[in-house]
Amino acid sequence: MEAYRDQYATLFNNGRKVVVIGISVDADTTLASWARVSDFPMLFASDVGSKVGTLYDTFDAKRNQDARALYVVGPDGRIAFVTKPFRVLVEAAYTELGGVIDRLAPLPAESP
Numbered sequence: 001m002e003a004y005r006d007q008y009a010t011l012f013n014n015g016r017k018v019v020v021i022g023i024s025v026d027a028d029t030t031l032a033s034w035a036r037v038s039d040f041p042m043l044f045a046s047d048v049g050s051k052v053g054t055l056y057d058t059f060d061a062k063r064n065q066d067a068r069a070l071y072v073v074g075p076d077g078r079i080a081f082v083t084k085p086f087r088v089l090v091e092a093a094y095t096e097l098g099g100v101i102d103r104l105a106p107l108p109a110e111s112p
Contacts, residue, residue, distance in 0.1 A: 001040060003088055008041050011098050015041065017075070017105035023047050025065055058084065070097065074104050 001022055004011070012018040020042035024031055028046040035044050045052075053059030053066040060067055067085050074080035081100045087093040 001042075002038065003094070004042060005038065005040050007094060011094060012042075012101060013105060018101060019043065021045055023052055023066065025050055025053065025059075072097070072100050072104065080104055 004020060004022075008014065008020070012020055021044065022031075022040075022042060023045045025047055026034075027048060028044075031044040031046055034040075047053055047066070050059045050061075050064075050066075056069065056071070058066045058069040068088060069082070069084040070086040071079050072081035081097075083093070083096075
């Protein structure tokens with residue numbers, strides 16, 4: 001999540017037409033505390049019962065955690081891009097994600 005935070009302005013157009021939600025099996029109080037301390041500009045959702053992770057086939061029951069997966073939902077409400085697992089340490093993964101965001105939520109053209 002730190003990589004998302006650190007690249008938020010460029011990668012997610014500073015939140016312009018883009019909402020980032022991190023979903024975790026951690027309790028909401030834990031997520032809220034972590035988000036506050038780490039100054040995250042995105043939202044977090046708690047999936048303590050692993051219902052969301054199970055529904056999207058990202059929950060690993062052996063480890064009791066979700067795998068790193070990334071879903072981009074387009075303006076039409078449909079999933080427009082999926083990557084499982086998201087390669088957090090690979091720069092090309094962010095370049096690819098940035099291209100998807102730019103395609104779905106382009107910045108307005110600057111006027112001369």
